[in-house]
Amino acid sequence: MALTLASAAALLREHHLLREIIKNDVWTDDATRIDAADDPFAAITYDTRKVTPGTLLCCKGRFKAEYLEGIDAKGLQAYMAETDYSSVTDAPGLIVTDSRKAMSLLSAAFYGRPQDELTVIGITGTKGKTTTTYFTQALLNAVSGGKAALFSSVDNCLDGHTYVESDLTTPESMDAFRMMREAADNGMKYLVMEVSSQAYKVDRVYGLTFDVAAFLNISPDHISPIEHPTFEDYLYCKRQIVANAKTLVLGADSMHADLIRQDAALAGIPVTTFALHDADDQGTGANVTARPMDATHSTFRISANDVELGDFHLSIDGDFNYLNAAAAIAIAHAAGVSLKDTEPLHAIEPVRIAGRMEQFRDPQSNTLAIVDYAHNFASVTALLDFVYERWGDEHPHITLVTGSAGNKAYDRRKEIVEAAQDRIANFIFTAEDTDTEPFIDICMEMQGYITNKDVASTVISDRPTAIMNAVYDARAHADRFNILLIIGKGDERWIKEHNKHVPFEGDDRVVERMFGL
Secondary structure: OOOOHHHHHHHHHHOOOEEEEEEOOEEEOOHHHOOOOOOOOOEEEOOHHHOOOOEEEEOOOOOOHHHHOOOHHHOEEEEEEOOOOOOOOOOOEEEEOOHHHHHHHHHHHHOOOHHHHOEEEEEEOOOOHHHHHHHHHHHHHHHHOOOEEEEOOOEEEOOOOOEEEOOOOOOOHHHHHHHHHHHHHOOOOEEEEEOOHHHHHOOOOOOOOEOEEEEOOOOOOOEOOOOEOOHHHHHHHHHHHHHOEOOEEEEOOOOOHHHHHHHHHHHOOOEEEEEEOOOOOOOOOOOEEEEEOOOOOOOEEEEEOOEEEEEEOOOOOOHHHHHHHHHHHHHHHHOOOOOOOOHHHHHHOOOOOOOOOEEEEOOOOOEEEEEEOOOOHHHHHHHHHHHHHHHHHHOOEEEEEEOOOOOOOOHHHHHHHHHHOOOOOEEEEOOOOOOOOOHHHHHHHHHHOOOOOOOEEEEOOOHHHHHHHHHHHHHOOOOOOEEEEEEOOOOOOEEEEOOEEEEOOOHHHHHHHHHOO
């Protein structure tokens, strides 16, 4: 049924969000008393610049009355807001207690509840979300003939094969439901999406029930005045996915796994677990496990409920990525995929994600560069664990090129240093994304956290120059094995500076240019 003012009011009233309806200073709780209450909206938006005749405008966030000047001439049919704007528009208003929650409900209704036509899978965790999401999509594409859509922090894919760069880890609710509708209309059967803590903090997924939710892991991150004031708040937001799912996939070794299990029990949903075991198959008991089958940890055997599914050789290195692979298989199984036919499971093997564990060899020196998105204590530790597992016996000289985000997640700056300073030879601190903080200030702060007198450090705020400096230094010491870890930006082609996306070559392309690849 098409969304109308009357049906919108009824929906919001049902969820206890509607305060009143206003039209020309007349307040009521009955939408049918307003002319055209049963006329379907032609469009829905939260951007006043996109208002056209018949539009429902959702006034969310820090909305100001001045944004509505001249809006009636554009054909605004109605607006939804927490504030009465009848002084600047003749359109009727739905006045609500929470505009973000209301926007999510209205968007789902406007687009015809596309989530009901898809098996929706939500994946959350401090690390591994993106990789697990891509693995899961690849596996579901293999069993469905390419009918799995994707929302990720890197790309969105609405037809199973075309990838478009995304702006947010989890889209705004209105954008998410619009894309879900497009995916459903494209014949997609599945949607695999990353779910950030902010998605619950600011209600981007309000009212959405996941057919399968995955809670990969949790560790302190995103702690700042504009994100989460405390780790407890961060964890609380992450946990909300459990209460909004039909079944849960859980990392057996995750911090607070017992608490998450309690959440699942309270919600009355089943739990499937996954874990990484050692070469002797020792580790935390879980439904799906992965264990290394060779000394280089390049091949892992994955088992489900004690039945071996075969050996897997991923195109993305790192033990933690085999853990992500185990998670993806557990997720697919929870979504109804049979594990009796193991051939489709190997669709995860060729998956590569730009900017994640990408390796480059320099033809001019004994130098390996790894470009990755690692940006916090857990991911930097995992990256260094991988390096030492694979090349520790060769005693590499390790240089870490890193920065940290500005205006948020302040704890990362110290944690990155603490994770690396006793395991590397050299830091090069450089620019990463920021809103208003100067790059140089963040770099100098990070340098100030170094307590190991034996580790060298340099501050080069221009990021391409920092990477080039690392390469030149490695070539100047051709007698040693050099590993350059360039983290934080992956393959992103911009750096956020003063709230603007400034074009940037990209870490991977700087390395390729320097190496002549």
